Amino acid sequence: MDERQALAAFGALSQETRLRILRMLVVAGPDGIAAGTIAEKAEVSASNVSFHLKELERAGLATARRDARSIIYSAGYDALSDLIRFLMEDCCGGHPEICAPVATAAACCTPSRDIVLQEIVK
Amino acid sequence: MDERQALAAFGALSQETRLRILRMLVVAGPDGIAAGTIAEKAEVSASNVSFHLKELERAGLATARRDARSIIYSAGYDALSDLIRFLMEDCCGGHPEICAPVATAAACCTPSRDIVLQEIVK
DNA sequence: TCGATACTTTTAGGATTATTGAAATATGGA
DNA sequence: TCCATATTTCAATAATCCTAAAAGTATCGA
Numbered sequence: 001m002d003e004r005q006a007l008a009a010f011g012a013l014s015q016e017t018r019l020r021i022l023r024m025l026v027v028a029g030p031d032g033i034a035a036g037t038i039a040e041k042a043e044v045s046a047s048n049v050s051f052h053l054k055e056l057e058r059a060g061l062a063t064a065r066r067d068a069r070s071i072i073y074s075a076g077y078d079a080l081s082d083l084i085r086f087l088m089e090d091c092c093g094g095h096p097e098i099c100a101p102v103a104t105a106a107a108c109c110t111p112s113r114d115i116v117l118q119e120i121v122k
Numbered sequence: 123m124d125e126r127q128a129l130a131a132f133g134a135l136s137q138e139t140r141l142r143i144l145r146m147l148v149v150a151g152p153d154g155i156a157a158g159t160i161a162e163k164a165e166v167s168a169s170n171v172s173f174h175l176k177e178l179e180r181a182g183l184a185t186a187r188r189d190a191r192s193i194i195y196s197a198g199y200d201a202l203s204d205l206i207r208f209l210m211e212d213c214c215g216g217h218p219e220i221c222a223p224v225a226t227a228a229a230c231c232t233p234s235r236d237i238v239l240q241e242i243v244k
Numbered sequence: 245t246c247g248a249t250a251c252t253t254t255t256a257g258g259a260t261t262a263t264t265g266a267a268a269t270a271t272g273g274a
Numbered sequence: 275t276c277c278a279t280a281t282t283t284c285a286a287t288a289a290t291c292c293t294a295a296a297a298g299t300a301t302c303g304a
Contacts, residue, residue, distance in 0.1 A: 007138060010136035035281065051282085071280080170292065173253090188300080190302090192252085
């Protein structure tokens, strides 16, 4: 992920409605959610949700596909992962020791491996 | 970190000059950099850098202290860590399996522990 | 102590960009 | 084809950004 993409992603996430939508999409998983449903859940107008979804899409944080009359949006997990990596490089690159707290949170990503390793250590 | 803080942080990082400044500060470490030096390095006016530093400070991503005639800015590592954690929760919370790539990057934060565990596994 | 100096911040303005609700367009089914 | 549903485009409003000039603040030397 280059700086340009990171800027777009940060911009996309710096708006309350968009952040809420993204979290919705992440929770929904690969199945995604129809634009109209997103509008209802986020309690914003259809035009507004359309605008914000486009913004998320532009940043790679959401992808769209048509299903009958609806357009289904899903989270762009790759872009999300890339963004986290981008931040981690900024944070850990210069000073690994400062970022230790993050590593704890990272454990949630590979629970099985971690548990296996911990068992072995025991 | 609550949503309000995350929004402020994303907003702070969504501007090219500010992102460049933050990366500078991270690399500089706890010693920090004087405002004037930042302006030179970033190739922007003093007033402009002042504006952007205030924005970073507001988001907790930078802290200021005086040293003789200069004002030294340092990266706000806690806020940065918090932001990464916030993103990880959004990303991993619903679907841990999708975020595996991030875990790899996380390894940079606890290299020693990881090496130890890998040795044991061997 | 006091003024001169170095450094940074504040302010005002105009230009660019973001947000929003209303109108318009496109799609699928009868 | 026609209607109902779903989404997008458009134009007005609001927010943000940048430059330059003026003001503020603390330090250093006499």
